[in-house]
Amino acid sequence: MIANLDSAVIYEFIVIAFLASWFLLTVLCQFKDTKFSEFIRYKVDLFGLIPLWTFFAPHPGKRDYHLLYRDKITEQAYSEWQEMDITEERTFWSWFWNPEKRDKKILSDVVQSLVSSIPYYKGENGNLNLLMFSMPYLIVLHAVSQCKQQSQHAYRQFMLAESSGYHKETEPALILLSVFHQI
Amino acid sequence: MISFIDTTQLILMILSVGLFISTLEYIKKIQIFAPNGLLSWNVMQLKWDKQDQKPLLKSFFKLFNESGLIVLFAIRCLLLVGLLFFPIQSVSGWILVSLLGLSLLISSLITYYGSDGSDQMNMLIIITLVVCHLPGVASTKLADLGLWFIGLQACLSYCVAGIAKLVSSEWRASTAVKDVFSTKTYGSQKATIFLQKYPAANVFLCWNVMIMETLFPLCLFLPWNYAVIFLIWGFTFHFFTAVIMGLNSFFWAFMATYPALYFINHQMPWHLF
Numbered sequence: 001m002i003a004n005l006d007s008a009v010i011y012e013f014i015v016i017a018f019l020a021s022w023f024l025l026t027v028l029c030q031f032k033d034t035k036f037s038e039f040i041r042y043k044v045d046l047f048g049l050i051p052l053w054t055f056f057a058p059h060p061g062k063r064d065y066h067l068l069y070r071d072k073i074t075e076q077a078y079s080e081w082q083e084m085d086i087t088e089e090r091t092f093w094s095w096f097w098n099p100e101k102r103d104k105k106i107l108s109d110v111v112q113s114l115v116s117s118i119p120y121y122k123g124e125n126g127n128l129n130l131l132m133f134s135m136p137y138l139i140v141l142h143a144v145s146q147c148k149q150q151s152q153h154a155y156r157q158f159m160l161a162e163s164s165g166y167h168k169e170t171e172p173a174l175i176l177l178s179v180f181h182q183i
Numbered sequence: 184m185i186s187f188i189d190t191t192q193l194i195l196m197i198l199s200v201g202l203f204i205s206t207l208e209y210i211k212k213i214q215i216f217a218p219n220g221l222l223s224w225n226v227m228q229l230k231w232d233k234q235d236q237k238p239l240l241k242s243f244f245k246l247f248n249e250s251g252l253i254v255l256f257a258i259r260c261l262l263l264v265g266l267l268f269f270p271i272q273s274v275s276g277w278i279l280v281s282l283l284g285l286s287l288l289i290s291s292l293i294t295y296y297g298s299d300g301s302d303q304m305n306m307l308i309i310i311t312l313v314v315c316h317l318p319g320v321a322s323t324k325l326a327d328l329g330l331w332f333i334g335l336q337a338c339l340s341y342c343v344a345g346i347a348k349l350v351s352s353e354w355r356a357s358t359a360v361k362d363v364f365s366t367k368t369y370g371s372q373k374a375t376i377f378l379q380k381y382p383a384a385n386v387f388l389c390w391n392v393m394i395m396e397t398l399f400p401l402c403l404f405l406p407w408n409y410a411v412i413f414l415i416w417g418f419t420f421h422f423f424t425a426v427i428m429g430l431n432s433f434f435w436a437f438m439a440t441y442p443a444l445y446f447i448n449h450q451m452p453w454h455l456f
Contacts, residue, residue, distance in 0.1 A: 012322065012324065019332045023332065023335060023339075046292070047291045048291050048295070048302075049303070051303040051304070053340040053341075055347075056359070056363060057344060057354060058347050058348070059353065060353060062359075062362030064367045102215060103212065103221065113296070135226075146223075164365060166365045
């Protein structure tokens with residue numbers, strides 16, 4: 001009886017400590033630009049258990065991202081730009097059933113990660129060419145490299161662009177133009 | 184069949200509905216995990232270049248292909264159906280919830296990109312329920328503690344989102360909602376036209392969201408008759424973000440926390456007035 005009581009009390013203490021630490025870490029990691037937050041997020045939190053609750057703030061996502069690619073068929077000849085079909089419009093039932101949101105969110109996360117890492121690679125000690133070895137760059141390159149080729153030994157280039165959706169008065173803008181990669 | 188009157192069970196049932204839909208959505212989009220998909224393991228494994236030496240993680244990596252993940256998601260759906268018959272307070276129910284948590288943790292290793300706050304809230308709730316209902320040592324005190332944790336995380340999420348918006352010049356300038364709604368990713372053409380026609384609606388929506396999110400934790404301290412205003416606001420907010428922005432999974436994940444808010448409010452020894 002005493003042994004059972006002790007184990008229950010000890011377990012209660014462990015759970016209290018665990019949940020209190022989790023809550024405290026969540027609070028501290030809301031300051032996402034601190035070194036502590038970056039350390040926890042990128043080195044410790046393997047499973048994404050520390051949420052960042054700053055939805056659509058401080059900078060609301062106000063751009064649609066577009067992923068396009070083209071092939072260099074010969075030194076002089078290039079294929080037309082093709083867009084990967086990702087930002088399709090939602091249906092009436094999207095409020096209940098919206099599988100398309102995953103592709104959009106993945107691309108949005110990848111692009112934001114890529115864009116946020118560009119200043120680092122452009123910095124004093126950085127080398128922009130190293131961007132090509134970054135995870136988001138490789139994800140995008142891998143995705144476009146799987147699309148249908150225009151010739152057997154094609155070199156492929158991709159372009160990340162942004163547009164302002166239904167606001168037609170704003171021109172689409174280029175985010176990143178890759179070099180040609182052999183695929 | 185289980186009882187819906189129990190607060191923890193109610194949380195689990197609301198969450199299960201959203202998680203069931205979300206899992207079926209992943210099954211529908213399983214090609215994103217194919218060798219030519221956006222989250223192909225051929226590329227995603229590079230993220231785990233050091234961790235893949237850990238045998239435990241490495242064993243899960245074998246699942247990360249279309250067929251492996253289909254099986255994982257199908258098992259998750261079966262677990263969710265099973266929760267209709269076994270309450271978490273039973274050993275069988277606890278095992279089902281634990282396996283559900285395990286499936287969420289495993290899939291989180293490959294959905295590093297593309298997962299959102301609703302996925303994190305689901306995982307947070309499931310893990311909390313697992314640790315607070317461990318058979319043999321579970322107690323009312325631990326169950327209550329779990330509800331407090333879920334409720335406080337919900338309040339933190341709204342409050343942080345509100346403060347982050349208040350410090351944003353774009354939100355204070357009342358252009359944020361219009362800009363987000365004008366995207367094809369999170370907006371709609373009808374909403375864009377409406378906000379262009381009625382600019383005052385932008386101001387109302389931006390400040391409504393900023394104020395209500397920031398003040399949301401008051402729902403714990405106000406008498407229930409007033410606190411419920413925040414919960415009705417939250418329900419409306421998530422319903423419209425699902426309709427206009429397509430954020431359907433947020434609706435279920437955050438509604439699942441509301442029974443915990445009700446519980447905390449009624450446990451609070453004092454109220455503001």
